[in-house]
Amino acid sequence: MIRQAVGAIIRYQKNFILVHKVNIMDFANSPNLIKGEWDFVKGGMKTHENSKKLALFRELKEETGSIHYKILREYSEKLRFKLPIVPPQTGISHQETTMFLVEFLGDFADLNPEDQEIDKIAIFSKNEVYDILSYSESRNYFKERFF
Secondary structure (H helix, E strand, C coil), X not given: CEEEEEEEEEEECCEEEXXXXXXXXXXXXXXXXXXXXXXXXXXXXXXXXXXXHHHHHHHHHHHHCCCCEEEEEECCCCEEEECCCCCCCXXXXXXXXXXXXXXXXXXXXXXXXXXXXXXXXXXXXXXHHHHHCCCHHHHHHHHHHHC
16 A cells, blocks of 8 residues: 655755654654654645645644745655555555645744654755755655756
């Protein structure tokens, strides 16, 4: 089975914002510690969510602590990858993420993650984003759109 998700490539001025994830929440909302990885804000849609845009704003709020975003575009091609933790009770092994390009309109100093998955938020140049993203699927997705 494939988990449906939303994600954001966040522009801030001429740079990009990434989050540093140190926990991966499983489907029972239990944290699984990981070594830490830089990635885009992204996460699974909740069963009650019927709007990708509302799910995106929820994820942005949870992972950055802000609602000050403007959607610039929704990408038609999805970011697809195998999940690093596969809960046997769900049968879900892959994620298909609808990605959005968003612009952060707030003050970077005000960003503060609300959930325990994220320990840092940082600003990177285009080249730094490509170099620091932890997953090849994310790097390739970014490269196809910004290089």
